[in-house]
Amino acid sequence: MSTVNALLAAAPMTGGGEMSTGESVAFWILGPVALAGGLGMVFARNAVHSALWLVMTMLSLGVLYMVQQAPFLGFTQIIVYTGAIMMLFVFVLMMVGRDASDSVVEVLRGQRLAAAVLGVGLGGLAVAAVAETLSAVGPVGLGPSYGPEARGNVQALGTSIFRDYLLPFELTSALLITAAVGAMVYTFAGQARRKQASQRERVVERLRGPLAGYGSRSGPGVFATADSVATPALLPDGSVAPASLSKIIEATRRERLDADIADVQSDSGPAGEVDARALRGGDDSDVGAGSTHDRLSEGDSEGAR
Amino acid sequence: MNPVPPPGYTQSLIADDPFWLTLIKVLVIFVLLMLITLFMIWFERRVVGRMQQRPGPNWNGPFGLLQSLADGLKLAFKEDIRPVLADKAVFFIAPVLSVVPAFVAWSVIPLGPEVSIFGEQTALQLTDLPVGVLVVLACSSIGVYGIVLAGWASGSPYPLLGSLRSAAQVISYELALGLSIIAVVLYAGSLSTADIVAAQSTGWYVWLLPVSFMIFAVSMVGETNRAPFDLPEAESELVGGFHTEYSSLKFALFFLAEYVNMVTLSAVATTLFLGGWMAPWPLSLIPGVNEGWWPLLWFFGKTLAFLFVYVWLRGTLPRQRYDQFMRLGWKLLIPVSLVWLMLVATLRVLRTELTTGQILVVGGIALVILVGAALLIPDQAPPEEDKEPPVITDYPVPPLDLAVPETPKRRRRAVAGKRDDQQATETVGAGTSGEGDR
Numbered sequence: 001m002s003t004v005n006a007l008l009a010a011a012p013m014t015g016g017g018e019m020s021t022g023e024s025v026a027f028w029i030l031g032p033v034a035l036a037g038g039l040g041m042v043f044a045r046n047a048v049h050s051a052l053w054l055v056m057t058m059l060s061l062g063v064l065y066m067v068q069q070a071p072f073l074g075f076t077q078i079i080v081y082t083g084a085i086m087m088l089f090v091f092v093l094m095m096v097g098r099d100a101s102d103s104v105v106e107v108l109r110g111q112r113l114a115a116a117v118l119g120v121g122l123g124g125l126a127v128a129a130v131a132e133t134l135s136a137v138g139p140v141g142l143g144p145s146y147g148p149e150a151r152g153n154v155q156a157l158g159t160s161i162f163r164d165y166l167l168p169f170e171l172t173s174a175l176l177i178t179a180a181v182g183a184m185v186y187t188f189a190g191q192a193r194r195k196q197a198s199q200r201e202r203v204v205e206r207l208r209g210p211l212a213g214y215g216s217r218s219g220p221g222v223f224a225t226a227d228s229v230a231t232p233a234l235l236p237d238g239s240v241a242p243a244s245l246s247k248i249i250e251a252t253r254r255e256r257l258d259a260d261i262a263d264v265q266s267d268s269g270p271a272g273e274v275d276a277r278a279l280r281g282g283d284d285s286d287v288g289a290g291s292t293h294d295r296l297s298e299g300d301s302e303g304a305r
Numbered sequence: 306m307n308p309v310p311p312p313g314y315t316q317s318l319i320a321d322d323p324f325w326l327t328l329i330k331v332l333v334i335f336v337l338l339m340l341i342t343l344f345m346i347w348f349e350r351r352v353v354g355r356m357q358q359r360p361g362p363n364w365n366g367p368f369g370l371l372q373s374l375a376d377g378l379k380l381a382f383k384e385d386i387r388p389v390l391a392d393k394a395v396f397f398i399a400p401v402l403s404v405v406p407a408f409v410a411w412s413v414i415p416l417g418p419e420v421s422i423f424g425e426q427t428a429l430q431l432t433d434l435p436v437g438v439l440v441v442l443a444c445s446s447i448g449v450y451g452i453v454l455a456g457w458a459s460g461s462p463y464p465l466l467g468s469l470r471s472a473a474q475v476i477s478y479e480l481a482l483g484l485s486i487i488a489v490v491l492y493a494g495s496l497s498t499a500d501i502v503a504a505q506s507t508g509w510y511v512w513l514l515p516v517s518f519m520i521f522a523v524s525m526v527g528e529t530n531r532a533p534f535d536l537p538e539a540e541s542e543l544v545g546g547f548h549t550e551y552s553s554l555k556f557a558l559f560f561l562a563e564y565v566n567m568v569t570l571s572a573v574a575t576t577l578f579l580g581g582w583m584a585p586w587p588l589s590l591i592p593g594v595n596e597g598w599w600p601l602l603w604f605f606g607k608t609l610a611f612l613f614v615y616v617w618l619r620g621t622l623p624r625q626r627y628d629q630f631m632r633l634g635w636k637l638l639i640p641v642s643l644v645w646l647m648l649v650a651t652l653r654v655l656r657t658e659l660t661t662g663q664i665l666v667v668g669g670i671a672l673v674i675l676v677g678a679a680l681l682i683p684d685q686a687p688p689e690e691d692k693e694p695p696v697i698t699d700y701p702v703p704p705l706d707l708a709v710p711e712t713p714k715r716r717r718r719a720v721a722g723k724r725d726d727q728q729a730t731e732t733v734g735a736g737t738s739g740e741g742d743r
Binding site for chain 1: 392395434435436439440442443446447449450453454456457465468469472473476479496
């Protein structure tokens with residue numbers, strides 16, 4: 001692989017090392033654009049803007065590769081890096097939310113100084129390496145007449161990867177696959193595989209499960225002043241029907257209604273003549289959302305059904 | 306038929322085009338795509354209208370042909386609204402990013418063979434790169450940025466959901482698309498579109514690689530966000546999807562991009578699988594039919610057939626649920642195309658190393674082993690019978706095993722006075738069901 005990279009990196013030296021006019025025009029346009037993209041990526045406050053600047057750099061690099069007679073590398077750069085990898089980045093960044101910006105507060109002490117020193121060092125190394133390459137290494141086998149069948153760069157690249165360096169190439173891909181599968185295994189480790197309920201199971205659950213006790217089910221001809229699930233039903237003796245109390249909804253705790261019930265009972269005298277409508281439930285705004293009648297009928301006709 | 310040009314011939318033919326010729330080609334392709342878009346909008350509305358038993362637009366111009374022009378003008382003069390929460394720069398860039406790649410992809414589509422334009426020998430194709438097919442893939446992967454950024458920059462939840470869907474959708478379906486192209490490239494031995502067309506002069510790849518063609522056809526619908534895979538702009542779920550907040554010319558650009566993408570992928574499918582500009586079979590027997598300007602007719606005819614299928618799908622199929630759509634992509638299309646690719650590659654190697662007889666013998670032995678292995682698999686248990694769901698409601702609904710009671714004797718006799726006996730027994734059922742029909 002390294003040979004292939006070196007081969008492609010040396011591409012501008014085609015034809016005796018002279019740059020054509022078109023090539024230099026392209027370079028002087030795309031170079032600054034790529035550089036601006038890099039700077040923009042570093043200095044943009046918004047994460048998605050950073051990603052977009054990086055996309056611009058990658059696109060300019062891709063076009064530069066194409067200009068330097070490496071069209072395959074150029075388009076692969078665009079498809080793989082811009083199309084797939086950066087798209088995944090943007091995908092994740094969008095999930096974070098569009099207002100998530102970088103914090104300006106420095107967390108690590110002396111981090112900027114260290115970063116500056118190391119950055120300058122890295123830059124020096126890169127410049128030295130490139131300078132060395134330009135002066136000492138001669139370009140080999142570029143141009144359309146290169147390759148075993150003399151059919152150009154793409155074919156030569158294919159031959160290199162799939163014939164001369166097949167084993168390293170396959171090993172690399174095996175490594176990548178292993179990494180991807182490993183990441184997925186880690187993601188799902190510890191989560192037992194839940195069986196997804198079918199549509200029918202979900203309907204039965206809704207109608208028969210813990211939610212079955214309430215809902216707007218007042219039939220035709222029912223007169224009800226409170227339809228709220230927060231209003232419990234009264235049994236004929238004036239006590240609250242236990243079946244009408246929800247285990248899930250917090251607003252209907254039994255204790256909160258004690259005063260209410262006592263109030264009703266004291267108002268209407270004998271227990272037999274309790275007016276169910278006098279019970280106000282937790283909140284007046286809930287009145288009219290469900291059927292009290294339902295709760296009442298459920299209490300007394302449970303056995304009959 | 307004209308002799309097949311050698312690989313790379315078109316490339317050298319186009320390479321010495323003068324500048325003015327390239328400019329003319331660029332202009333013609335641009336104008337052509339704009340016109341095709343206008344035509345497609347009209348075509349889609351007419352065809353869907355016909356499928357739904359109504360005339361469709363028929364008021365402006367002959368057959369309503371100028372309807373889309375009128376709509377486009379109206380769209381351009383509408384107010385351009387930008388939401389307060391929108392990210393200004395990205396909101397502006399997004400529509401441009403989605404339109405430009407759609408047009409660029411057309412630069413590598415071969416529209417026809419060698420012709421002479423103003424005395425200059427050239428091919429009906431803007432440029433022929435040795436990696437032509439990759440240009441199409443690269444353009445579609447850049448085009449997604451337009452949709453994704455549009456949703457993000459709108460600063461509104463529905464567009465964001467639409468763009469998230471779109472990102473996941475295009476990444477998934479681009480894999481299947483790329484894998485189906487690989488088989489074609491394996492057989493053509495070149496990534497150049499002109500060479501792929503030339504390689505099909507002996508037979509179209511749709512016959513040689515039917516599985517690849519089917520996978521390509523399905524994933525190109527997913528790639529263009531068209532019904533039944535139009536989840537990024539599902540009207541019933543996301544208002545308008547990624548372009549909910551867009552209006553005026555910016556919206557028009559998205560509209561344009563969608564239609565140009567459709568035309569582009571149809572043209573690519575034509576190039577890769579239907580022999581590009583070559584005439585279909587009975588016509589291809591006529592000499593001279595694949596020369597000069599005639600191939601343009603065959604090319605656009607085939608492309609239009611694909612576009613018709615797009616419209617047909619939209620008029621026929623309901624939108625898929627998102628999880629079904631993802632399952633189709635990842636669990637069906639990609640595995641199938643991987644297996645198919647292995648088969649094709651194996652066959653290619655065998656073809657170069659063995660004779661046809663040897664291949665048949667080896668294939669026959671493999672088939673026998675496969676059938677034998679299939680016999681060893683135990684029979685599947687018969688599926689449990691689907692029982693009626695239990696009645697779980699308090700409403701007075703009729704029992705599920707309801708039998709219509711017989712008509713009482715006295716009434717039957719009275720009815721029989723007017724009609725015959727058999728009709729009378731049916732009146733009970735007919736009385737209720739007939740009500741709904743009316």
